[in-house]
Amino acid sequence: KNEVEQSPQNLTAQEGEFITINCSYSVGISALHWLQQHPGGGIVSLFMLSSGKKKHGRLIATINIQEKHSSLHITASHPRDSAVYICAVPNRDDKIIFGKGTRLHILP
Amino acid sequence: DTGVSQNPRHKITKRGQNVTFRCDPISEHNRLYWYRQTLGQGPEFLTYFQNEAQLEKSRLLSDRFSAERPKGSFSTLEIQRTEQGDSAMYLCASRRDVYGYTFGSGTRLTVV
Numbered sequence: 001k002n003e004v005e006q007s008p009q010n011l012t013a014q015e016g017e018f019i020t021i022n023c024s025y026s027v028g029i030s031a032l033h034w035l036q037q038h039p040g041g042g043i044v045s046l047f048m049l050s051s052g053k054k055k056h057g058r059l060i061a062t063i064n065i066q067e068k069h070s071s072l073h074i075t076a077s078h079p080r081d082s083a084v085y086i087c088a089v090p091n092r093d094d095k096i097i098f099g100k101g102t103r104l105h106i107l108p
Numbered sequence: 109d110t111g112v113s114q115n116p117r118h119k120i121t122k123r124g125q126n127v128t129f130r131c132d133p134i135s136e137h138n139r140l141y142w143y144r145q146t147l148g149q150g151p152e153f154l155t156y157f158q159n160e161a162q163l164e165k166s167r168l169l170s171d172r173f174s175a176e177r178p179k180g181s182f183s184t185l186e187i188q189r190t191e192q193g194d195s196a197m198y199l200c201a202s203r204r205d206v207y208g209y210t211f212g213s214g215t216r217l218t219v220v
Binding site (some may be wrong): 004030031033035040041043045046048086088090096098099100101 | 214
């Protein structure tokens, strides 16, 4: 079992839909990161959170430390949101463990 | 401070050539990490530094790979005699002690 599991692996939705991407982890953490990667592009850090909820524009990230679960939500999704979303968690050995990513495709 | 900077953004090289990438972390960050991401996979750990000391190297880092952080500031990752299998995104991240990580945008290497 991977230390960081994301679901779904792939997601296609219509423009305007509410999107949820999930991340479950088995390592102890200080903070969890959500990253975005556009096709052929670099990585952009979206959120770092260790508790509760953070919001930035149409993006919302939540984390439940007890359940070792985080979600990334996108409201009013848009084709420009199409990208790979990656969950990343540092483990006790001070290495970041990355999920395999969720490939999101928003149709116009 | 503009965050973690990686150069170049893209590099295309012929098989057998040497390449070097550079990572400039946030100035007060003492830890620096290199990761590699192949197509369809999440990034995987390569190596990391605390100040100028290289503390750990992954088995993924073959003898053709070398990383340095000579003054505890910027770091370089060199790949000698590149192979097509080295084609990947090379990602740098930095942090200060227990605080969160800051990620660079990565260097995409294509070996032809």
